[in-house]
Amino acid sequence: MRIPPLTGASVMHIDVLTIFPDFFGSPLQTSILARAQQADLVTIQAHDLRDFTEDKHHVVDDYPYGGGPGMVMKPEPFLAATEHLIARAPAGTPVIFFTPQGQPLTQRRLRQLTEYPHLILLCGHYEAVDERVRQTVVTEEISLGDYVLTGGEPAALVLIDAVARLVPGVLGNESSAEAESFSQGLLEYPQYTRPDELRGMKVPEVLLSGHHEQIRRWRRKESLRRTLARRPDLLATAQLTEEDHNLLAEIKQEQQQQAPAPAEASADI
């Protein structure tokens, strides 16, 4: 058969449908993704869409009806391949098509995706994919951002990387995924390592204190400060505790104290 059998009993299996399966070679054989696969926590198979063409030249694109620039990916190979993949996947497996017209990928959606043992990812190329693919086999459309890539492969790789590290056991230290940006709706606090002083810049005293509660509070406050400064939109949906609201009030008070008094600034003019 054109699709190799599923191997082992990994926690998550990801099928990728692409015209460039080699694109995934090196990234999937490197670092955490490589280890995750060796440990059978995540298995990933990139399938060549051309294997599902019926003609001798393995053509996957054609001219757009109505004219215009670029080529449109033919529906038949996409449908044949995706239906094969769906048939061997558990019922309800998400079939994700990457497109700039999809929902932006978020950490929240990635966490939800870890609840599925199997994902099917479809990569488009050229000007478009025939609309009937989206209408029949696709359950979800995901965008990497408001810009246009040449193909869905980089988007698939980003999703694979980001979802794999959330699969239990993939990261050595589970708590590292819990504290980092977006996991609690906030950006992560600043991090430091040795030396404790570099070019006149000192590591905040509290981090050297060994006082766990003060360190926790400092980190939470800096996380809030950073989110307020860089992504205030996140604060609207983050689940903030009473302590968080108090810390935010402290931060705003500090900012007011640091801001130059408007009367002084205009007095010299």
Ligand SMILES: C[S@@+](CC[C@H](N)C(=O)[O-])C[C@H]1O[C@@H](n2cnc3c(N)ncnc32)[C@H](O)[C@@H]1O
């Ligand atoms: C050149 S793009 C086609 C863009 C299409 N003409 C449009 O305006 O929506 C080719 C393929 O790259 C992928 N792609 C491009 N930008 C993307 C993005 N921001 N997020 C996810 N996939 C993207 C999609 O799979 C798309 O089918």
